[in-house]
Amino acid sequence: MTDESVGWADRTVQKIRRLLPERQIIIRTEGETSYLRVSTALQVGVIAVWVGVAGWVGFATVGFQNQKDMIAEKADAISRSRQAYRKLLDQVSDYQLSIVGITRDLKETEAHLRGLFSQNEELKQDLSSTEVALRSSEEERNRIASARKQMNDQLELFGSELRQITGKNNALEAHIGTLRQHLAVVEAEKAEIAAERAALDDRLWGLHNELEASNAKVTLLESNVRALKTDLRTVILERSAVAVDNDTLRAQVADLESTLDTERDAHRRELVKISDRTRGQIAKVEDVIRRTGLKLEKVVPVAPKNATGQGGPFEALLPDMTLSDEDDALRVELEQRLERWEQVVGFYASMPLSKPLTKYTVTSPFGTRVDPINGRRSVHNGVDMAGPYKQEVTATAPGVVSFAGRRTAYGRVIDIDHGHGLVTRYGHLAKIKVKVGQKVDLGTVIALLGSSGRSTGPHVHYEVRYNDKPINPSKFMKAGTHVQQQAKNAK
Template sequence: MKEAVWGTAQRWFPDRQIYHRSDGQVRYFAISTGVQIGALLSATVLAGWLCFTTVSVAFHGRALAAKDAELERERINYHRMVAEAQANEATVISFMESRMEEFDRTAYEFQMRHETLRQLVDFAEQLTGQDMEPSPALDDGRVLMAATPADPTPREARDPLVNVAALSSDAPEDQISYLMGEQDTVLAQAEDATEARLQNLRAVLRLTGLNIEDVIAENREGEERGGPFEPISASDFIATPSSAAGVELDDAFSSRIARIAARLLEVEELEEFVDAGPLGVPIGDTYRQTSDFGVRIDPFNGRPTPHRGMDFAAYRRAPIIATGPGRVIYAGWRSGYGRCVEIDHGYGFVTRYGHLHEIAVRRGDTVERGQRIGGMGSTGRSTATHLHYEIWYNGSAIDPERLLRAGQYVQQG
């Protein structure tokens, strides 16, 4: 078998000689069957290896390409996830910033509301009006004013269950909402108290029979004031105007503040008139009224004649007091009045005190309500010891009974 195979191999690959001639010399190389078979096997192995490596490289390249594609997909997916995470982070940060800005704005608005309420209350407490009787009544017993500023009818607070729920919640929004609701309750109570005070003042001053709006307006015209007109707003009650820059309180709150502020300013003006007007009694002791304002029979000639004041009788040298604060514009003898004192109270009001026994003030003096300005007497055109008391408004005599009746509801502090 071996010989047959070798014989076949010799037939296919017989011994060969390769001649090589160079520079006149001939050389040859003998290539035996074994060398040829070895070369063929080597070539076959090399070709097989090349094919194998080629196929391996081809398949490995495809695998590498697939791996690279998978890696690329993973990289793209990774970048996408990172981008989504960054976008989510930016969204969360933006949301948190917006919530923080909203919370800061709400908290600042709450602070401004609180400061506004505090200054509104301080402004109300600075009003220096006199305490007033709660219910001035007319002759037929009808009540002019049933509510009192010291005890206004309180508005109902918000639902107590909602308040309890807000108090039990730890959320800042709920706490601020609750506190703002409480501020609204305080604002409502302040509004009620201010309105009650204003209506009570109007009811009392209505007893004077005068147009109080005209009296107040005349006082404004007589004062040294000026400046451009600007409507009142809630920001006018903020202590530092720059701190309110960029912050707008809600319209309802601002409207209520402006409304209450306007009411408080009106209360202040009316209380200033109550303080300054001649609403007091001109005798500082027990007295009796002896003559009314109007037409009467003259005690000297028995003829009807206008009586521009009221007469009050008491003992000789009974204290005659100023019925309101003001400045003495006359102190001396006046025909028909005897010793006489005249006081300018502003608002167009001048009071005149006649038939005095002595005068305790001089022209130019400033007097307070209740201050003694003289003693009762019977000087001038008088039949007996008494005080002749007149009130003049814008140059016309008015019935002092009107202001005395209103003054009965103004208690001196």
């Protein structure tokens, strides 16, 4: 080893040591510190192992890819071989058919040759007897040789004919394929022609029906014209009879006027009864509204007494019929009470007097209370009604769902707008069964009782709001109970 090579090796070792200096790994376990020494040789070994593994992986990858390509090529070759094999099988089947025919001919020829061979044996037996027979035998042999040659020529002719037949068969198959295509085109054109013919038949049938309908209309119009002519003659004849009937009707009108006076008295008494009954019903409904805690003069204000403006054209109820001042005052009073009845009943129909649950316990009333979460004094704008988990929650009055979703404190909550400023709210639900904009009736199942949101257990937080101000729901439920009791007493 020369000095130059030794110096090159030293420089290489120094470079490796600069690139991979000795390292120490500090390991601290349960307060004790230990050091793991990683020498330059160990680092070089690890790098060499890593390079070897990477090279092996690359070599294996390249080999695998080459093998995969070879497998794909072999698969293509196998596929091509299978196709060629299928074609060969088809050709072999054709050859088998031709060979069967040739074999049949060869068998016939063999039988003929065997007959010739038997004749040859007979000639051989006669050969020893006479020279003439020998010459005849030689001629027969020549004839047999010529016959054999003719048979070979026939076999060659059969082969050429077989090849010609095979070519003709291929041409016939191609021609048959072309005919099948033409047949498919003809069938499609035939179907189109049939469809067009069916459409024309339908159109002709429709025109025939329209023509019959037009003829029927013309016949009907002619019959109507004849009927009108007959009616015109009848009217002319009846005009004279009407004049006689008018005198009879005048006498009947006089009798009816006397009867009308009697009916007016009875009608006046009925109006008084209806007015008194309406006043009683109005008082009952107003009492129910007051029981809910709402101020009657605000929710359904009474029209001022000085509001007496009236007018419009006069149209008598009956011809030549006028009302007395007493009847007119009674009518005005009844109209006012009916208007008041419609007013209070319209508000009454939208009032939530029912209860949202069938089985419940009031766990927190309306008003001030101690908050169940933080224990501080607070205002409670509804009534907490506890009951079995997932009990059905029903609408307490007909209305439209204005909100259905989640709110921070209420959890899953539903708001129903009942009109006239009344809104009910149902909070802490387990499941919502309605959508915003959906119309609901009294008793419609809208949700299932739960404990979502700021809640300590399964219950429904039930609110009644008027013009967005909370009102005690218990008063509405008590008013509903009062209505039910009145209905039972009336029965």
